Amino acid sequence: MSMISAFYGSKSILITGATGFLGKVLMEKLFRTSPDLKVIYILVRPKAGQTPQQRVLQILNSKLFEKVKEVCPNVHKKIRAIYADLDQNDLAISKEDMQELLSYTNIIFHCAATVRFDDHLRHAMQLNVSATQQLLLMANQMTKLEAFVHISTAYANCNLKYIDEVIYSCPVEPKKIMDSMEWLDDSIIEDITPKLIGDRPNTYIYTKALAEMVVQKESGNLNMAIIRPSIVGATWQEPFPGWIDNINGPTGLIIAAGKGFLRALRATPMAVADLVPVDIVVNLTLAVGWYTAVQRPKSTLIYHCTSGNINPCNWGKMGHKHLMCIVPTSYLVGVTGPWMTKLMNRLLRTLSMLEYFINRSWDWSTYNTEMLMFELSPEDQKLFNFDVRHLNWMEYIENYVLGIKMYLLKEDMAKIPEAKQHFKKLRNIHYLFNTALFLIVWRLLIARSQIARNVWFFIVSFCYKFLSYFRASSTLNA
Numbered sequence: 001m002s003m004i005s006a007f008y009g010s011k012s013i014l015i016t017g018a019t020g021f022l023g024k025v026l027m028e029k030l031f032r033t034s035p036d037l038k039v040i041y042i043l044v045r046p047k048a049g050q051t052p053q054q055r056v057l058q059i060l061n062s063k064l065f066e067k068v069k070e071v072c073p074n075v076h077k078k079i080r081a082i083y084a085d086l087d088q089n090d091l092a093i094s095k096e097d098m099q100e101l102l103s104y105t106n107i108i109f110h111c112a113a114t115v116r117f118d119d120h121l122r123h124a125m126q127l128n129v130s131a132t133q134q135l136l137l138m139a140n141q142m143t144k145l146e147a148f149v150h151i152s153t154a155y156a157n158c159n160l161k162y163i164d165e166v167i168y169s170c171p172v173e174p175k176k177i178m179d180s181m182e183w184l185d186d187s188i189i190e191d192i193t194p195k196l197i198g199d200r201p202n203t204y205i206y207t208k209a210l211a212e213m214v215v216q217k218e219s220g221n222l223n224m225a226i227i228r229p230s231i232v233g234a235t236w237q238e239p240f241p242g243w244i245d246n247i248n249g250p251t252g253l254i255i256a257a258g259k260g261f262l263r264a265l266r267a268t269p270m271a272v273a274d275l276v277p278v279d280i281v282v283n284l285t286l287a288v289g290w291y292t293a294v295q296r297p298k299s300t301l302i303y304h305c306t307s308g309n310i311n312p313c314n315w316g317k318m319g320h321k322h323l324m325c326i327v328p329t330s331y332l333v334g335v336t337g338p339w340m341t342k343l344m345n346r347l348l349r350t351l352s353m354l355e356y357f358i359n360r361s362w363d364w365s366t367y368n369t370e371m372l373m374f375e376l377s378p379e380d381q382k383l384f385n386f387d388v389r390h391l392n393w394m395e396y397i398e399n400y401v402l403g404i405k406m407y408l409l410k411e412d413m414a415k416i417p418e419a420k421q422h423f424k425k426l427r428n429i430h431y432l433f434n435t436a437l438f439l440i441v442w443r444l445l446i447a448r449s450q451i452a453r454n455v456w457f458f459i460v461s462f463c464y465k466f467l468s469y470f471r472a473s474s475t476l477n478a
C-alpha cells in the first residue's frame, strides 16, 4: 500500500486556487489516489455568473475528472466549496465556514495567486502577500493542522543566477509595503513600483518573493514547506498526456506559432527552457505534504521543482518542434497586415513580458527534492513520480501541442491533416514573401551600386563555372 495514499486517506484538506490550472490537477490526483479522504475544502469565489457550487460541478464534469469518477463515484459529496474572496482582507469567509475550517483542516495547499505579470502592485500585494498572511493566521488557529504547503515560483529570486533552496530577503519588509498600500493612491504606487521591484522583472515575481518572506516570518510552529516550480506545462502522463486548460507560460505562444501568427521570436536558443509538467509538480506537492506532516522537519524546507539541471531542454529545441525560428537578434512576426495589427500588438506585448525568461538560464539547487525522492517507498516513487530524468522532451512537447488542440482549443482531431496543410500554406506564403522582398531589395541595390553589381556578376559566374565543372565530370564518369 502506498504510504502517501494511505496518509491522505483519512484527511480533511484545504486547497486554495483549486479552480486554477495546478489546483485542479492536484484535486484530481488526490481523489484518484486517496478516494477515501474525508473532504477537500476549496476556497472559491463566484465567477462569470457561476456560483462556487456550479463552478465545482463544471470542473467535476470535465474530461480531467473522468478517471476520478470511476474510482470515487461520490466525489461530488467530498468537495466542499467554501465561498471566499482572497481580494478581501478577511478573505470573506463566513463565520460558520471559518469555524469548520479551523476545527477540521489537517493539511493546507495554498495555490491561489494572481499570475499576471503586469498586475497592479496593490492587487498583486493583496492576493499574493496579504492573503497568504491571512491564511497563515488562520492556520495558526487550526487545532488539527499537520502541514501547510505554500506554492511559490522558482523565479521568485530570478535576480540571482544560482538559486538555493533557502528564502532570500527583499530590501523592503513586506509589512512596510502592505501598510503603505493602505494609504498610497494608485498612481503613486505605479510611480514607485519600478524602484520597489528593483532587479526583479515584474510585480508577480516580486510579490511571490515577498510572500515567502511572510511565510518565514509568520509560520510560527506550523509544519511548513514551500514548493518552487519553474514553468508549469501540460501533463506528462497523468491522468492522461497533454492536458492543459489555460494559455499562460509558453502555451499562448505555442498557439500563436501553431496558427502561423508567430514565425520567429527573439530568444537565446541555448537558454534552458525550464518546463515542468503539471503532474510532476502535483506529485511533488503531495509527497511534500506527507513528508512535512509525518517527519516534521525543524525548519521550513524549500523544494525546487525544476528540470534544467537534471534533464535540460532549450528554447531552440522547442522552437524547432514548432517549425518556428528562434533567432538571437531579430524580432519578427511573419504574417502581417492591417487587419491583424491589433492582434499583433497584443502578441508583441505578451512577447515583451515573456522575453525576460527566454533569454536567460538559471541554476537551481535541488538537494531537498532529491532527498525527498530517497525518502519515498519504491511504490510511492512510482505513484508519486517527480523524477524528470526520464522525460523525453520531444515526445512531451508533441503531446503538449496535441493537448492544446484537444483540451484547450477543443478542435476536431480529424482535421489535423487539414491544419497541417494550412500551416504548410502559411509557411510557403512566408517564404514567397521573403524571396520577393529579397529580389526587390537586390534589384534596387544593383541598379544603384557598382559593388552590388560586381558581387552579383561574381556569384553568377561562380555558379556557371560550378555547373560546367559538374556537367563535365558527370559526362566523364558516364
Ligand SMILES: CCCCCCCCCCCCCCCC(=O)SCCNC(=O)CCNC(=O)[C@H](O)C(C)(C)COP(=O)(O)OP(=O)(O)OC[C@H]1O[C@@H](n2cnc3c(N)ncnc32)[C@H](O)[C@@H]1OP(=O)(O)O
Binding pocket: 115, 116, 117, 118, 153, 154, 155, 230, 231, 232, 247, 248, 249, 250, 251, 252, 253, 254, 256, 257, 318, 319, 322, 324, 346, 347, 349, 350, 353, 354, 357, 358
Ligand atoms: C513556441 C515555443 C516558445 C515559447 C516560449 C514561451 C516562453 C514562456 C516563458 C514563461 C515564463 C514564465 C515564468 C514564470 C512562471 C510562473 O511562475 S507563473 C505563471 C505564468 N504566468 C503567466 O504566464 C501569465 C502571463 N500573462 C500575463 O501576464 C498577461 O496575460 C499579459 C501577457 C501581460 C497580457 O495581458 P493583457 O494584454 O491584458 O491581455 P490578456 O487579457 O491577459 O490577454 C489578451 C490576449 O492575449 C492573449 N494572451 C494572454 N497571455 C498570453 C500568452 N502567454 N501567450 C500568448 N497569448 C497570450 C490572450 O489569448 C488574449 O487574447 P483574446 O482573449 O483577447 O483573444
Ligand SMILES: NC(=O)C1=CN([C@@H]2O[C@H](COP(=O)(O)OP(=O)(O)OC[C@H]3O[C@@H](n4cnc5c(N)ncnc54)[C@H](OP(=O)(O)O)[C@@H]3O)[C@@H](O)[C@H]2O)C=CC1
Binding pocket: 016, 017, 018, 019, 020, 021, 022, 023, 043, 044, 045, 047, 084, 085, 086, 087, 088, 110, 111, 112, 113, 114, 115, 127, 151, 152, 153, 154, 208, 228, 229, 230, 231, 232, 233, 246, 248, 249
Ligand atoms: N503556471 C505556472 O507556470 C506557475 C505557477 N506557479 C504558482 O502555482 C500556483 C498556481 O498557479 P496556476 O494554477 O498556474 O494559476 P491559475 O491562474 O490557473 O490559478 C489561480 C487560482 O487562484 C485563484 N484566485 C485568484 N484570485 C482569487 C481571489 N481573489 N479569490 C479566490 N481565489 C482566487 C483562481 O481562482 P479563479 O478561478 O476564481 O480565478 C485560481 O483558482 C500559483 O501560486 C503560481 O504562483 C509557480 C510557477 C509556475
